[in-house]
Amino acid sequence: MSDAADRILLVEDEESLAESIRYSLEREGYAVSVAADGRAAIERFRADAPDLIVLDLMLPELPGLDVCRMIRQESTVPIVMVTAKDSEADKVTGLELGADDYVTKPFSIRELVSRVRAHLRRTQMQEPAAAEEMHGGSVDMDVDQHEVRVDGHGTAFPPKEFELLELFLRRKGRLLTREHLIEEVWGYDYVGDTKTLDVHVKRIRQKIEADPHDPDHLITVRGLGYKFVD
Numbered sequence: 001m002s003d004a005a006d007r008i009l010l011v012e013d014e015e016s017l018a019e020s021i022r023y024s025l026e027r028e029g030y031a032v033s034v035a036a037d038g039r040a041a042i043e044r045f046r047a048d049a050p051d052l053i054v055l056d057l058m059l060p061e062l063p064g065l066d067v068c069r070m071i072r073q074e075s076t077v078p079i080v081m082v083t084a085k086d087s088e089a090d091k092v093t094g095l096e097l098g099a100d101d102y103v104t105k106p107f108s109i110r111e112l113v114s115r116v117r118a119h120l121r122r123t124q125m126q127e128p129a130a131a132e133e134m135h136g137g138s139v140d141m142d143v144d145q146h147e148v149r150v151d152g153h154g155t156a157f158p159p160k161e162f163e164l165l166e167l168f169l170r171r172k173g174r175l176l177t178r179e180h181l182i183e184e185v186w187g188y189d190y191v192g193d194t195k196t197l198d199v200h201v202k203r204i205r206q207k208i209e210a211d212p213h214d215p216d217h218l219i220t221v222r223g224l225g226y227k228f229v230d
Helices: 013-025 038-048 062-073 088-097 109-125 159-170 176-187 195-208
Strands: 007-010 030-037 052-056 079-083 101-102 133-136 140-144 147-150 217-220 226-227
Touching: 007 013, 007 038, 007 079, 013 030, 013 109, 030 038, 038 052, 038 062, 052 062, 062 088, 079 088, 079 109, 079 133, 088 101, 088 195, 101 109, 109 140, 140 159, 159 176, 159 226, 176 195, 176 226, 195 217, 195 226
Parallel strands: 007 030, 007 052, 052 079, 079 101
Antiparallel strands: 133 140, 140 147, 217 226
16 A cells, blocks of 8 residues: 555546546555646646646647646656557657656556556655766766756756666666666566657757767667667
């Protein structure tokens, strides 16, 4: 059973589905608030300060992608998107906007609850880091303050991007396989595909590389994974 202090904002306009998800999450001990449209989602987010957001992309009033973009401008709270089966472009766009994960309709509510539990557990299990700074290429990272500077300029990194970049900097020059990266950052029980990892790497490159399409530091090792070099 999870700590009841964990607050989840569920953004879903299909009433029956929202009730089913809410019931399942509350059985796990989470405190759940529900918003049925995009504008209400922003209001609830600002009022409730949730620990995690489950966000459907097909919403009235304000599309889910816009909701994701607005939340990311204000917070690094984990966001699990809910997308339609045929909306591959929306999945990629959502991940590029800063969402941490996605599930595809139709989905098992048990799977969704498992994703939520995994994201919250990883957040809760992170121990306060000893004050330290790491450097690589144009990047300076203050782990204790959760801050990243690129070429001396403060740059926002949502939680999963920060974890990935920290892992790359800690193991500079070493090949990190895709499987290892997913297990370290998303957890051994992650059940999604590797597209999530690829999109997060793409976002990191856009922030730290002079030319993201021809990176100097975050290098792809074809067929195996990635490594960070100075």
